[in-house]
Amino acid sequence: MRARIATALTAALALLLAGCSGDSDGSDDGKITLRFQSLAWQKESVDANKELVKEWNATHPDVKVEYVQGSWDSVHDQLLTSFEGGEAPDIIHDASDDLADFAYGGYLADLDELLPDRLKSDIPERSWQTTTFGDGVYGVPFLQEPRVLIANAKWLKRSGVRIPTPEKPWSWDEFRAVSKELSDGKGKYGVAWPLKEPVSATLNLSLSTGGRMFHRGDDGKVDIRFDKADAIMPRTVHDQVNTDKSASGTTLGMGGSDTLPGFFGGKYAMVPLGFSYRQQIVQQAPKGFDWQVLPAPAGAEGLAQGVSPQTLSVSEDTAHKKEAVEFIDFLLQPKNMVRLAQGDWMLPTGEQALKDPALHTKKNDWATGTALAKDLRSAPAQSVRGYAEWKDKVATPALQEYYSGAIDMDELRKRLVTDGNLVLKRYQR
């Protein structure tokens, strides 16, 4: 017994010593090492990021970039802890709707004066708005995706409905009529709305009808209103599910990926999804499954819709902000932005990159998505303090109940506005 205990302790000590291999992320040779935490996760995307880091390191011997893999699932908590502990990565990949807390908290560097003119002018103002908080710019928006309708092409052709294009999209009324036309009332639906997270989908798509819900006054304070324009998109979904029976009620609680088996299985003719879902469709669709990308319905504001682009930021604590921005500039050169966009199946924000022929091909309907880029706007309310609480405590349950038919439009309006403004008030004293 004693021999066994001794053996176990020796093994533990050996393992412990093996684990003590030091912690050397600094360099003693005067060279700068920057840590770049990337959230790329699909193989093509990870490969593109790693290749670009390799190319940078090959051409910049004095500024080495170290690729660190992060994950979307836990990035907020991980960054918050790293910021608090003064150990954040130098270059941070995130999404614009996650930046507000970090920007206002003083954790991110204001890039306004650091960014090269080339990059500033290449990315349109509407994209910069997504990363502008107060007077500062706290991230470079570089990838974005519109919400599109992914449709069963054969089903659409067979039905004889007009196929919408970015130049001539469906109106919301026409979309409702078409989804009714595509339904058979016996378990086949014109559309499946995956609305597990209903708030961003509702707010972002309502921009097309002129809905904005959040109104900032001259005093800088924000209040919530729910006007006619705000009601068009939610009412369409509600009526499709509860009146026309042209939308499946069961998918209201699903995430985007959850609807794909039913879509492939011929239960739904169309599914509103992010543009990058094409990758999953290419990978998972049965052989011979014919699909196509359609623009989301348009309203008084055309095809406008809100997005929260992926961003690159620089930590306020880094001693090498200039070099970090130089790396970001390298990473977002037009040809590199195209590689990143292709890796993530998303659209680049840069106008030069958007012109690249590779993003205008008919294959996998890249051209349809690229044509929508000019209509993408900053997602409403992403910089409004208190939005997260309003979303979780007020808007999500209210919209879920409305879409499922449990409450009517008046009750929805009351909850979003009355309860919502009470929440915002606490943050705007």
Added chain:
Amino acid sequence: MSTTRTSKPARAGQYLALLGYLVFLAFPFLWLISTAFKPPRELASLHPTWIPKDPTLANFRQAFDEQPLLRAAGNSLIAAVCAALIAVAIATPMAYVMARHRTLLARAATGWVVVSQAFPFVLVIIPLFLVLKNLGQINSLPGLIMVYVVWSLPFALWMLVGYVRAVPTELEEAAAVDGAGKLRTLVSVTAPLLAPGIVATVLFAFITAWNEFFFALVLLKTPEKQTLPVVLTHFIGAEGAADLGPLAAAAFLATLPSLVIFAVIQKRITGGMLTGAVKS
């Protein structure tokens, strides 16, 4: 002592309940195995099957190809083994004192152990991060091991107190009567009887550390140091999208060490070395 015989229907009901419980427990694991061997098109089938129609190893190849699973598993193993052994080495004498000397201090310590289990991770992580930073132990496995030891210590202690109490004091008294000193009694009499409890506690501490995600995520910065649960999240994308096949394959591999260890030491846990130790 009286025994009661269970009627046949009641016994059948018990077996049925047990079977239902086993199925409930096994379902996620069996589904994980099934998913790990399915090609992408079967993963998105409207009518999923238990047995893959066209089983493939591609998910395993892709998982190993895309992420450094072996290195991460090595890191997890070092962290979990060290943490478990150290935690139990510290907890065992503490548990003995708490079990044998029921003083006010021992009761207060027991209460503190219970309370300490209620702290959420997010409450302790930032102060912990700062402490480890001052010790120069951010991004180091020894730093992570220290955290795991501290984190698993209360539970280890809690378990071991129960095991120590189960060792009859009469045995220690008998050893004392036979002339054995305190240390001799502890080493030769108590420790062997505690062995199953110690093994079980090591196992639970190991599994706690092996599966732990949040501390590892926050404390380890460089890819070379990351543990398996952290690497598994790299198969998950924005808004919950996941590369399901490789994720299932990697997760299946990650559960194997726990299963193997359970299988190997199960007998030691359930064997009951106390059997026959005391005549009743």
